[in-house]
Amino acid sequence: MAGWGEFSAAFGVFFLSHSLLVRPPVKAWLVARLGPVGFTIGYSLLSLGVLAWVIMAAGRAPFVPLWNWAAWQGHVTLSAMLAVCLILGLSIGRPNPFSFGGGGYARFDPARPGIVRLTRHPMLFALALWAIGHLVPNGDLAHVILFGSFAGFALMGGALIDRRKRRVMGEGWARLDRARQAAWPVPRSLGESVVRVLLGLWLYTILLGAHPYLFGVSPLR
Structure with a gap:
């Protein structure tokens, strides 16, 4: 097939x-x-x-081309992926009652929400950035369907999770969300956040080096 x-x-x-x-x-x-x-x-x-x-x-x-490739498009992908890796480093394993799993509800401090202050669904936001960043330089039909669908999946997924969480948590969801939005994006621990940023940068470096072997294209060309 x-x-x-x-x-x-x-x-x-x-x-x-x-x-x-x-x-x-x-x-x-x-x-x-x-x-x-x-x-x-x-x-x-x-x-x-x-x-x-x-x-x-x-x-x-x-291969069905929809638009031509240009050198500037690669910079869009590189910039988007740097943001994606930093978001992943700052969000994986952190307590987030708004996420699909809702992990660490008791450990989540709305006064120090970290990256959750910026978005209730950092993982889905990272997926949307990944998809849009890769959509720009891949202007053929198959990749437009692929990355466009992933971007839509990530954006709609956040709305669906919010609806489910509101139903399960009731008024607690709205109170927690208001508290999250009223706070500054202060991390729980500065030292932990520095380590997470470094891990995000390490992941970015690994992906740059592995990309030619995994997908046959160097993002630095």
Whole structure:
């Protein structure tokens, strides 16, 4: 299977895995058998594997140009990815009751919200930046569908999570959100934040070096 058929299949599997497996009855059944940690690890590995398949399938799809490439477009991607890596470094593992998992509700301090002051969903915001940053220099039909869909998925995902959280948390959601917006984006720990920024920069460097081997294109060319 190649061309548009593989691309369509990869897209279908990606969205099915991100809609079916997180539905409350299915997720509860899987967590009961795998445990919370096992489910998280398994779901993360599956998501990364399917994402890699979608990206590679887009590269193998028929090339239908929509706009021409220009040198300045690469700078857009490099700048966007630097922001993405810093956001990931500052948000992964941090308590965020507004996120899909809602982890660390008791440990979240709305007076010191960190990056959650800027957006309730930093991971989804990073995904949208990644998609838009890669959309600009990839002006063929398959990649426009790919990155445009991911950007829309990230933006709509935040709205859907907010709606679900409002229903579950009731008035507590609005109170916490008002407190978050009233605070400065102060981190819980300056030292921890410095380490996280350095980890984000390290991730950025790793991605720059690995990109030619993973996807056959150097972002520095």
